Amino acid sequence: MSYRNRVTLRDAMKEIVEEPLLPLVPKRFDYIGDIAVISIPPELGAYREAIVSKILSMRGNTRAVLNKVSKLEGERRVAHFEVLAGESAETLHRENGYTYRMDVRKVFFNPRLYWERARVASKVLSGESVLIPFAGVGPFVLPPAGKGTMVCAIEINPDACACLKENIRLNKLEKQVTVIQGDAEFILSHSGSLEAEGFRVPENGFDRAIVPTPYGMDHFLGKVSELIKKGGHIHFYTFKTEPQIPELIEEYRRMGLEVEFFRRTGNVAPGVSRWVFDLVKK
Numbered sequence: 001m002s003y004r005n006r007v008t009l010r011d012a013m014k015e016i017v018e019e020p021l022l023p024l025v026p027k028r029f030d031y032i033g034d035i036a037v038i039s040i041p042p043e044l045g046a047y048r049e050a051i052v053s054k055i056l057s058m059r060g061n062t063r064a065v066l067n068k069v070s071k072l073e074g075e076r077r078v079a080h081f082e083v084l085a086g087e088s089a090e091t092l093h094r095e096n097g098y099t100y101r102m103d104v105r106k107v108f109f110n111p112r113l114y115w116e117r118a119r120v121a122s123k124v125l126s127g128e129s130v131l132i133p134f135a136g137v138g139p140f141v142l143p144p145a146g147k148g149t150m151v152c153a154i155e156i157n158p159d160a161c162a163c164l165k166e167n168i169r170l171n172k173l174e175k176q177v178t179v180i181q182g183d184a185e186f187i188l189s190h191s192g193s194l195e196a197e198g199f200r201v202p203e204n205g206f207d208r209a210i211v212p213t214p215y216g217m218d219h220f221l222g223k224v225s226e227l228i229k230k231g232g233h234i235h236f237y238t239f240k241t242e243p244q245i246p247e248l249i250e251e252y253r254r255m256g257l258e259v260e261f262f263r264r265t266g267n268v269a270p271g272v273s274r275w276v277f278d279l280v281k282k
C-alpha cells in the first residue's frame, strides 16, 4: 500500500536535505509486499543513503528498498531498478484478500490500483465467463476468479506468466482460471486458439472482459468487443488527456459500446491520465 501517513517522506527529510533540493524529495513511495519502491532524482545522489535509512525506519518489516531508474519500458512494461537495500526483489504482496508472489524487477505491478481492482471485481457475477488480456501477475484476475467465474487470462511476459500461474495455485483458484502465454493480439485474432489452449468460449461470447491495456494499444478494444456477447461488459483502460474524453465517448458509441461509467484512475504524465471506461455491448 502507498505511504499515505500525514508525515510524508519529504516532511521526514526536512532536517536532512538542504532547502533548495527539498522539493525534489518524493512525497510518497510504494510498498510492494515488504519492498519499498521509490524514484530518487539524480540531483539527490548525495542523500541516497539518508533517504534509504529514513524509509527503513518508517516501517519495521521493510526488507528491501528499490530505486526505479527508468520509465516502464517495452511491451512487458517493466522498469529498471537499483537495489539500494536488501538482497532480493522477490516478495509476497497482499491485495484485496489475495496473495501475489513476484520479482518486482521482472514484472509489471502497480499497487496504487488496488481500489480500482476491487471496484471492477465488485461488478463481476458468479458464473460469468471473463476474458482478461494483459493479465500480468494476476491482480485483475484473482478477485473475479474468487467470485466463481471462469477466467481466460492472457499474458506475453514469461516471468509474469510464471508468477500468474503460481499465484493462481497459491490462492487455490486452479479450477477457475486458464492461463495462456503469448501475444493477446495474435491469440484473439485466431478463432479457435482459446479452445486449443483448453478454454471453452461460451457460444454467444464472453460475459465480460477486463482490459488493463498497455499504452498505445487502444485498437485492441475492437478485437475484444467481437468476442463479447450482446449486453456483455467491457472494463477498458486507456491513457488520455481530459479534452480527448468527449470524442472518445462518441467513438465508443459508434462502435456499438455504451459508456455506463468512466473515471480517472491515476496520472501518468503531465496532463495525461489513465482512465477506465465501463462499456456495455449493444
Ligand SMILES: C[S@@+](CC[C@H](N)C(=O)[O-])C[C@H]1O[C@@H](n2cnc3c(N)ncnc32)[C@H](O)[C@@H]1O
Pocket: 075, 076, 077, 108, 109, 110, 133, 134, 135, 136, 137, 138, 139, 140, 154, 155, 156, 157, 160, 182, 183, 184, 185, 212, 213, 214
Ligand atoms: C499495464 S500491464 C498490466 C498488468 C496487470 N494487469 C496489472 O494490472 O498488474 C500490461 C501487461 O500486459 C502484458 N502485455 C503487453 N503486451 C502484450 C500482448 N501483446 N499480449 C499479452 N500481454 C501483453 C505486459 O507484459 C504486462 O504484464
